[in-house]
Amino acid sequence: MDGTTPSIDFAAIGHQDSWQNISAFVNSIRNTGQGKLSCEKIKDIFGFISPKEIFRIKARSKTGTEINGVYIETFIDPDKLHSQFVRANINKVLAAASRAKRLGSKMVTLGGFTSIVLEGELESLSTRETKFTTGNTLTAAFIVKGIEKAAERLGISLHQSDILIIGATGDIGMACANYMKSRANKLLLCARNYQRLEKMAGQLVKEKIKIDFSVRLEDLLPQAKIIIAVASSMDIKLNHCNKNVLICDAGYPKNLENNIIYKKDVHLFHGGMGQVSGGYDFSPDYSRSIYHYEAPHLVHGCILEAMVLAFEKRFESFSSSKGNITTDKMEEIYRLSMKHGIGLAPLYNSKGLW
Amino acid sequence: MESVIIQSLKKGELTMEEFNVISDIFSQAITGELIGMSNFASLAETIDDPHEKMEAVEHANSERMHAEGFLAYARKKNLKINVNMNGEYWGNVRKQFLKYAHNRDFTACLIIQEVMLESFAISMYNDVGHALGGEAGDLFISIGNEEKEHLEHSSDLLCAELKKDPAAFESKFEEIHFNCMSILAEFSATTDLRGHCGVCNGDCMKGSLHHVGLDIVTLRGNAMAIYEEALDNIGISGEKSIIWMARLPA
Helix, strand or coil, X not given: CCCCCCCCCEEEEECCCCHHHXXXXXXXXXXXXXXXXXXXXXXXXXXXXXXXXEEEEEEECCCCCEEEEEEXXXXXXXXXXXXXXXXXXXXXXXXXXXXXXXXXXXEEXXXXXXXXXXXXXXXXXXXXXXXXXXXHXXXXXXXXXXXXXXHXXXXXXHHHCEEEEECCCCHHHHHHHHHHCCCCCEEEEECCCXXXXXXXXXXXXXXXXXXXXXXXXXXXXXXXXXXXXXXXXXXXXXCCCCCCEEEEECCCCCCHHHHECCCCCEEEEECCEEEXXXXXXXXXXXXXXXXCCCCCCEEEHHHHXXXXXXXXXXXCCCCCCCCCCCXXXXXXXXXXXXXXXXXXXXXXECCEEC | CCCHHHHHHHHCCCCHHHXXXXXXXXXXXXXXXXXXXXXXXXXXXXXXXXXXXXXXHHHHHHHHHXXXXXXXXXXXCCCCCCCCCCCHHXXXXXXXXXXXXXXXXXXXXXXXXXXXXXXXXXXXXXXHHHHHCHHHHHHHHHHHHXXXXXXXXXXXXXXXXXXXXXXXXXXXHHHHHHHXXXXXXXXXXXXXXXXXXXXXXXXXXXXXXXXXXXXXHHHHHHHHHHHHHHHHHHCCCHHHHHHHHHCCCC
């Protein structure tokens, strides 16, 4: 880094979840005379590319503070997000983490799937100069605040509702359960690992929280008035939902809409997202090919957590190991985000704004 | 006396398809090494500094030894070798190199020979070595390791060049990337984008690589990855290199 290069306050490590997005990005940076590359040609090379910085970000707080960031793409193949590719994916994320350190990033957040593959190994990444966070605390905060906002809009009472959490034993799922346990009528917990689920349920029963739990989604769906889906599985099928059910799709990728049979009576929004009122710029500006939201300046909560911490100059591993997100920490990071003009994203889904 | 390959064919240890593709692989490797040897010899002619001149000759000799090594094995096994330094791809790479050598542009020559060509050699020799195994495999892997040292050495030199004037260096590198890497990208695409290479004995060997446990997508992907790693080590930013890579023919 030379004297003219701005220091990097935060780095966001990410991945793409569809070939459609990748194809749009790659073809947007090719010369017009070259013609477009087919998706098949792009697939042939994409996964071989090593993690690297793709564009710089300048974000503005409503307090007037500006921060400099960088987006580092892992080049994880979107068809290889399954557990059988975990070793290769871990290597990609670790290489991206090294890249962030080499660039001199003070704060690094692991977006989407990249924090899931490194679960439990995050603390060892941080150094004196570079701190890592999963960004899960602000993501969880935006999910639950989104549920509250949507429920109010639809006239749904949380206290009278049974809330189903799909992916309940994950970091964000546990955070949502902790937040909602005193606000909902009953918690319905669903996860793939029965032992973890049973352990979590046991703890909540001790706290006299009303719960049901199952590894089979269909056992719980008929009771659910509200659903929070934070699992990274692509195979979630929401057959037999209640009428007028409220669903927050906060998993990766956000594709639940494709897996619901009766869509008419379902109120679904993409959760865990925030909006930067002060705005941000990319350099080079790839927003035309990579930004697909209906409202301006929307960002995933995990990236926003790093931005908030950078605005605050609190370079620390705010969210590091699994299971440590408390409701107090969610409220704290949410309050800080509001201070910098980073609020809950408007409610939207693939069809547009609510 | 019958060749080892013919004996292997008769014993059923090696099929005709395997024999053909191995012959083509060795033909490509020998041609590539001879291109490298000629490039360094041409470079030596343009250098005034006696030490640098001697180093270029030494490098040329090193590539000659690699070619000798591949040729010796090919002779021993009676492989069907076709050397053609003027084919569509190798010939054009050589022309590009000579263009810069005639301008006495040492840095550009280093970029073409030691970064671009060596990245492909290191990666493909490694992949081929592991796929072939045995004596042939060991030969490819040991030569690949020597090429790796060349790349590391030149990366250090080029990194120092970049620091002197980053904008001018990146601009020069970009020009060479599109002049030379485009040829290698066309050469290594799933189908030859400019027709037959003039080295393979029959049809393009890419369609037959599976007979020896290889495929062109992986060979190309790994080679591009080594090249990208070299760009990183030299100090080319990710923002630049992703654009350079996306704009290559495929």
